[in-house]
Amino acid sequence: MPKLFTYRQPFELENGQSLPELALAYNTLGQLNADGSNVIWICHALTANAHPEEWWPGIFDKKNGIDIDTYFVICVNTIGSSYGSTSPQSLHPETGEVYGLDFPKFSIRDISKSLDLLSEHLGIHEIQYLLGGSMGGMQAMEWAIQKPEKIKNLVLLATSARHSSWGIALNETQRMAIEADATFFGNKKEAGKKGLEAARAVALVSYRNYRTYQMSQIDQDNTTDHFRASSYQKYQGEKLSGRFDAKAYWYLSKAMDSHDVGRKRGGCEKALSGIQAKTLVIGIQSDFLFPVEEQEFLARHIPDSALEIIDSTYGHDGFLIEVDRIKSVLQKHFKL
Ligand SMILES: CC(=O)SCCNC(=O)CCNC(=O)[C@H](O)C(C)(C)COP(=O)(O)OP(=O)(O)OC[C@H]1O[C@@H](n2cnc3c(N)ncnc32)[C@H](O)[C@@H]1OP(=O)(O)O
Numbered sequence: 314m315p316k317l318f319t320y321r322q323p324f325e326l327e328n329g330q331s332l333p334e335l336a337l338a339y340n341t342l343g344q345l346n347a348d349g350s351n352v353i354w355i356c357h358a359l360t361a362n363a364h365p366e367e368w369w370p371g372i373f374d375k376k377n378g379i380d381i382d383t384y385f386v387i388c389v390n391t392i393g394s395s396y397g398s399t400s401p402q403s404l405h406p407e408t409g410e411v412y413g414l415d416f417p418k419f420s421i422r423d424i425s426k427s428l429d430l431l432s433e434h435l436g437i438h439e440i441q442y443l444l445g446g447s448m449g450g451m452q453a454m455e456w457a458i459q460k461p462e463k464i465k466n467l468v469l470l471a472t473s474a475r476h477s478s479w480g481i482a483l484n485e486t487q488r489m490a491i492e493a494d495a496t497f498f499g500n501k502k503e504a505g506k507k508g509l510e511a512a513r514a515v516a517l518v519s520y521r522n523y524r525t526y527q528m529s530q531i532d533q534d535n536t537t538d539h540f541r542a543s544s545y546q547k548y549q550g551e552k553l554s555g556r557f558d559a560k561a562y563w564y565l566s567k568a569m570d571s572h573d574v575g576r577k578r579g580g581c582e583k584a585l586s587g588i589q590a591k592t593l594v595i596g597i598q599s600d601f602l603f604p605v606e607e608q609e610f611l612a613r614h615i616p617d618s619a620l621e622i623i624d625s626t627y628g629h630d631g632f633l634i635e636v637d638r639i640k641s642v643l644q645k646h647f648k649l
């Protein structure tokens with residue numbers, strides 16, 4: 314069961330709007346030591362939850378990975394997500410009505426600010442390792458810029474300093490699919506379900522690549538319909554719509570689009586130069602959603618940083634799947 318932190322004051326957002334109060338669902342593994350020096354904070358990607366032991370299980374490994382007998386691990390479900398934090402499905406505390414599409418838009422900076430709020434509430438003033446992939450990497454990077462002295466070591470996987478036009482176009486295409494489902498605009502529990510399925514199918518193509526489909530979804534010769542790739546796309550859409558809310562997805566994709574560490578900070582290079590953490594940037598060679606040139610840019614502009622490119626066929630989702638390779642580069646650069 315996730316723990317719940319409720320901030321019973323208005324939470325001011327970057328766009329000038331506010332949430333009257335904010336609940337954050339989070340999960341911890343291991344024990345915080347007496348001087349608070351053993352914290353590993355993991356930021357999750359778009360549709361995951363506060364349980365990295367479920368979606369990144371191989372990373373917890375006493376011998377080569379994160380040992381929860383040594384470290385205190387924390388992961389927080391992001392604002393807007395479907396797994397317990399304040400989201401479009403929450404009740405507005407003043408009206409008692411579901412927010413729905415009245416939920417305010419929020420940015421990656423707002424998510425990072427909320428993580429800092431929770432860390433201070435828990436008395437955590439120093440983070441030994443902050444890790445995040447994809448949208449989780451955006452949050453981690455932002456936080457390391459907002460609180461450079463607090464983050465000692467930073468691991469950024471398959472992510473960028475500013476969400477690309479390509480990424481925004483893909484997200485907009487997914488939102489168009491969601492909005493084409495007229496039920497999305499209502500507040501029924503399953504609102505936007507079919508649209509979300511189409512959106513996930515679009516997204517999946519960007520998380521994988523030509524080779525991954527060639528490897529796992531080839532049909533027998535002479536097939537003319539009901540192709541494996543077709544049922545795979547449908548299955549993956551249904552798998553997501555069975556566990557995630559279309560409005561949460563819509564808002565989170567908007568937050569992702571907002572990611573630009575350089576906004577009002579004199580550009581990305583300047584913002585990244587303020588990171589004090591020893592940083593490891595990890596890219597996946599076959600990732601065409603966050604291509605390796607984006608990680609090269611990060612490594613070039615974060616002062617104390619190293620770059621590792623993992624040779625994988627899995628594309629963007631390689632940051633979730635290639636756990637052994639990730640552990641090996643973590644071991645190379647850090648004494649985890
Ligand atoms: C509460 C929660 O569930 S939260 C956490 C879950 N998800 C997350 O955290 C998000 C991050 N994780 C992910 O995005 C993914 O799980 C990944 C990237 C790590 C792995 O992706 P997967 O979908 O598991 O792997 P893959 O692409 O190989 O697909 C396998 C699934 O497709 C099914 N499948 C494969 N080919 C086909 C096909 N031709 N037709 C229909 N189904 C197919 C498999 O049976 C399997 O189904 P299952 O997931 O029910 O076991």
Ligand SMILES: N[C@@H](CCO)C(=O)O
Nearest residue numbers: 358359360361447448
């Ligand atoms: N597959 C990931 C998104 C890719 O960053 C998720 O569903 O969270």
